[in-house]
Amino acid sequence: MSKLFLVGAGPGDKNLLAPKARQAIAASSDLVAYGLYLELLADVCAHKQHHDLPLGEEIGRARLALDLAAAGKTTALISSGDIGIYAMATLVFELLDQQLQGQAEHPEWLAVDIEVIPGISAMQAGASRVGAILGHDFCTVSLSDLLTPWETIVKRIHSAGSGDFVISFYNPVSKKRDWQLNHARDILLQYRPATTPVLLGRQLTREDESIRILTLGELDARDVDMFTLVSVGNSESRHIVNGSQEWIYTPRGYSKKL
């Protein structure tokens, strides 16, 4: 049976790539990914057929991966982070679903054996670099309105605010989208204090990583680019300073017992 691995390659640091992901790449003859990720994983990906499609061609990448696997080539479709979180996995299943409903012309896709391998997502890498901001109930919201109506996104930010969830914003800005993040900040300020700690984690775990801790009141889209993760604490999150080390953590409520 032909095989397609959907592989989460983690945030960037090769030491955060699971052995299982490395094994799947090793077992594959063909790799489909956005080129940057293959560079980050350089040695793992050597001596493979690379299929490098640009950002924005997600559908083409998912189709190509299914086509290659259906043609008998063991294939790995690779996303950074967790391939199941704002990444390529769901699109592969959406294509399969189309075929199952008879809306596509690729019955050969249905014979592909698919295995998903999770990876460490940006919010987790970010949290680890500043302590434990994800220590209690949290949510993720993508600020990209290319595929999701902005009204739906706004509704989710309000819900995250009313539920006092820690929030990680994925796709906070892009070259063409610059106003959503400040709008999201203003919604959250209706629910939690301007002093709420915020993490900006850029190029997390990579050579040019930068980490910045600020407050919700100070959050500004001008300080954020498409390589930045934005995590906002809940109303109880704490920013603490111990000499040269700074941390954000979200308590679970042990203080009652301490």
Add this chain to the structure above:
Amino acid sequence: MSKLFLVGAGPGDKNLLAPKARQAIAASSDLVAYGLYLELLADVCAHKQHHDLPLGEEIGRARLALDLAAAGKTTALISSGDIGIYAMATLVFELLDQQLQGQAEHPEWLAVDIEVIPGISAMQAGASRVGAILGHDFCTVSLSDLLTPWETIVKRIHSAGSGDFVISFYNPVSKKRDWQLNHARDILLQYRPATTPVLLGRQLTREDESIRILTLGELDARDVDMFTLVSVGNSESRHIVNGSQEWIYTPRGYSKKL
């Protein structure tokens, strides 16, 4: 400087343990963890001093880890999954915070160099086993009311419902808590159809793993124990069947483009 690693050991499968976590354990002389996790990682943890405290003694475990590191022993405090997600990391920072506020008598803790290493959490392992249920905005809610007031938990479930987030319930039941999950289900049924797909993932990625896909209407606490992750799709999540393979995915909205 004395060193304390806070290590996320992943869901159970050693091939999902990041090399960085393995290296941290290798560099440590002392390991602090609930015993079961050390067993799962057996060979990685050989020839170390194990400090095995029972479930429920989280505060004692965090204190012991800080004490050992402060005494000069390179120490790894280990949680399964991601140590930053419903696990031990936040408690360590809560203790540090107490000391910084002068409410503890352990100034030596402040000299400990702390490094957090993230891991793959149960929701990610579960999602990978059934496709891509976390494919769009999601949240996590712990159903344990030992530390969080039940009213806060109820508010969060309502918010998750109104925001149409995919929801993963951590700590869905325990030996002493059996009614919260059905209550949570009834709240969600006010917001999304009874046909919404649900994943029950028990002992994920371990030898005795079991996976069950059912609907929100069928969800019942009697089918769930403390080793089970419960993930509930959003109103658009799809359960598809391809021969002997079954998947759940949550679309991101590419169908407009397909």
